[in-house]
Amino acid sequence: MLRTCLLGSLALAHAFSFSSPRCGGGRHESVLLSLAPSPAPLAPTPPSDPWFSASLASRPPPRVASLAAAREGAASLLAAAARPRRKDEAWRRTDLSALFAAQLALPSGEVAAAALEEEMEVSAGARLVLVDGAVSEELTDLSALPEGVLVGSVGSMDAVASARVMKQLETIPEADADKRTELGAYTFAALNQASLADVACIYLPPDVEVSQPLFVFMLSSGSTSGLGASHPNLVVNLDRGSSLSLVQSYSASKAADSDYFTNALTRVTLGPDSRLRHSYLQEQGLGAFHIDSVFVDVQESARYESQMVSTGARISRLNVGVSLTGSGASCQVQGLALGAETQLVDFHTFIRHASPDCQSSQEQRNAVADRARVVFRGAVVVPRGADNTTANQLCRTLLLSDTSRADIAPTLEIATDDVKCTHGATIADLDDEMIFYLQARGLGRLEARSLLLEGWARTFMSQVPSEAARRRAAVKASLLAPETGERVVRLQQLTSI
Amino acid sequence: MAVVSLLPGWAMVFVGQPAPSHWTLPRPHARFAANVHMATGDVLLNVKNLQASVDDNSILKGVNICVRRGEVHAIMGPNGSGKSTLSKVLVGHPAYEVTGGEVTYREGEDLLDLAPEERAQQGVFLAFQYPVEISGVSNADFLRLAVNKRRGALGESEYDPIEFFGVLGEKMSSVGMSMDFINRDVNSGFSGGEKKRNEILQMALLEPELAILDETDSGLDIDALKTVAAGVNAYKNDENGIVLITHYQRLLDYIKPDFVHIMSKGQIVRSGGPELALELEKDGYKFLNPV
Ligand SMILES: Nc1ncnc2c1ncn2[C@@H]1O[C@H](COP(=O)(O)OP(=O)(O)OP(=O)(O)O)[C@@H](O)[C@H]1O
Ligand SMILES: [Mg+2]
Helix, strand or coil, X not given: CCEEEECCCCCCXXXXXXXXXXXXXXXXXXXXXXXXXCCCCCCCCCCCCHHHHHHHHCCCCCCCHHHHHHHHHHHHHHHCCCCCCCCCHHHCCCCCHHHHHCCEECCCCCCCHHHHHHHCCCCCCCEEEEECCEECCCCCXXXXXXXXXXXXXXXXXXXXXXXXXXXXXXCCCCCCCCCCCCCCCHHHHHHHHHCCCCCEEEEECCCCECCCCEEEEEEECCCCCCEEEECCEEEEEECCCCEEEEEEEEEECCCCCCCCEEEEXXXXXXXXXXXXXXXXXXXCCCCCEEEEEEEEEECCCCEEEEEEEECCCCEEEEEEEEEECCCCCEEEEEEEEEECXXXXXXXXXXXXXXXXXXXXXXXXXXXXXXXXXXXXXEEEEECCCCCCEEEEEEEEEEECCCCCEEEEEEEEEECCCCEEEEEEXXXXXCCHHHHHHHHCCCCCHHHHHHHHHHHHHHXXXXXXCXXXXXXXXXXXXXCCCCCCHHHHHHHHHXXXX | CCCCCCCCCCCCCCCCCCCCCCCCCCCCHHHCCCCXXXXXXXXXXXXXXXXXXXXXEEEXXXXXXXXXXXXXXXXXXXXXXXXXXXXXXXXXXXXXXXXXXXXXXXXCEEHHHCCHHHHHHCCEXXXXXXXXXXXXXXXXXXXXXXXXXHHHHCCCCCCCHHHHHHHHHHHHHHCCCCHHHHCCXXXXXCCHHHHHHHHHHHHHHHCCCEEEEECCCCCCCHHHHHHHHHHHHHHCCXXXXXXXXXXXXXXXXXXXXXXXXXXXXXXXXXXXXXXXXXXXXXXXXXXXXXX
């Protein structure tokens, strides 16, 4: 039985709302994503969650002393926050009970030499490496970057750059977001900042074009005393007219360590006329939990292009919030989710046309096999006044076995007339005519399916500036080719009739 | 002009032993006994009273055709008469259910009992009327995989990418295709005529024993038609068989058929020599519906 859930629009029912009390020191507004001022009345502060208290007890010390205030600010928010539940619209399809059952622990910090091997050459001279959320000076090599480009730990930044980043940390994303439409970033973002070991920063001064791709490797390690947890935090600022190709990559620090929890937070600000090509590779160990929220502010005439790939982790959740905040801003957001075995691969995205005269295009590709599950909930919002908007969204899902599952919920919320919008979602298995064409040239059915899946992943990956990463995605995709035992039996029954 | 010939040193089929009616998988290579030579005139394909349907709609209603080594057969007939269905059933398309009749290949092998990829590996080739576009898979990779499958079945070593590149270059020039097409995705964005040339390229590379060409001439410009016909003639020899499905005498001017069959409503209703095609060119299919 195909258990496909195709929702035409978001279900807007919500169970309860909680509000986040504000911390004394910082500003905590939902700058990036609130649709409208939250209508929720102030509820009584829920009791502090024991999992969060335990998590805070095992957080690493800050590598950079100046982060102490940001950590404590976030920790005080967390004391009053509740963990996400299935009742929350944003978490309805994502069961985190295995994560909440785990005892978080300090990760070992061990790194195997093999961890970066495949990308060592391509990233030479433009490589920033974080181990468990802290910049590793030893593995980092930024020798090829042009003058004026700042990349590294917040602790290594000059006063101006460091102040800019500290200011950005003051705002926890989605603090007051509408519970019905939020990405669900707030709580884990607060946990991230309460647990900061370091903050990785990238700053491009005005009109600087970095020709070589910049690689940021986020390595995570496990722990023998519990679930090793790390909280990488990346802040990217491109000043007016600058441009960069960034590869942000998540993986295990050594192959033997497959179980861990990476709870990341990524902020990107693209100044006027700047341009970012963002390759995001989630290739965590298959026992890992991966949660990340990527918020992108695209200002006047700036352009954001992303290829975001999720192939690893036992449970992964990627929140992507893109706000087009200046006239002429545009984005192309592309996601690829590949799920096998019992993986859960979850993408929640939100593209907001905060300004008139902006263009967005989004393409999500999912392939899911075995007993795996993919979730895609993607909203494109065009509020009143955002005239002359073009927005296109397409979600294509390959459901490759009878026991796999896809929950797809694309939405388009348009409150203005002057728009050109399209959206669509398809769910299918691989094309039988293509499989047959390959069989008619001598390939077995399984080989044909593998080849088609590889090709499907490779076309997606064509813009990712690492041949090794493109190959890994193709290999992962080809692993989704086998049809389940159940399906083969059924086909056999059919043909014998 | 490259001369395509069957590779030396191989032959087929059981010596002194009738082919069993059912093959069991996996079949050992041992059945390809060495040094048994096939000869012109041996039956290559024998289709007897073949019936097939799609979703309970009967399309082939008892087709008979016998192709011997060294022969060229043309099948003509009105649109929708079942020509493509016949060709797809012969290569094992899963949409069609065979409801009756039999097809033997070479010395009595039950063709219908083989999986589609086994038929291809054993030398049955169909140039599709509508070749499929496959994005993400480069033509070079695809062609090399296909050729190596065929070579594997013949007990020959696989080509590595560099060796294959040499073979490919020669065959591409023989069908008038520029090398630009090797790095493009399979048939993706190819024009109609380019797709047909790509099919003929595959035929030239795979060196099948039985080639079925389904309207390979449709959509070709005059020069392309000549090139493709030259490719087919170069492939043609005393040991292989060709079935040409076409609507036009034009192709038959370049590739001389030994037999012409007319298909109508799922059956071969007339068979004859090359003169039958000329007759059709003049009078059309009127005779099928006498008033
Ligand atoms: N997969 C299918 N599903 C449904 N009907 C089919 C299918 N394949 C063939 N048919 C039907 O069977 C009949 C024969 O089709 P076929 O393609 O074999 O004709 P043809 O002789 O090749 O015609 P043409 O000269 O136009 O290529 C047609 O009526 C067609 O609609
Ligand atoms: Mg046809």
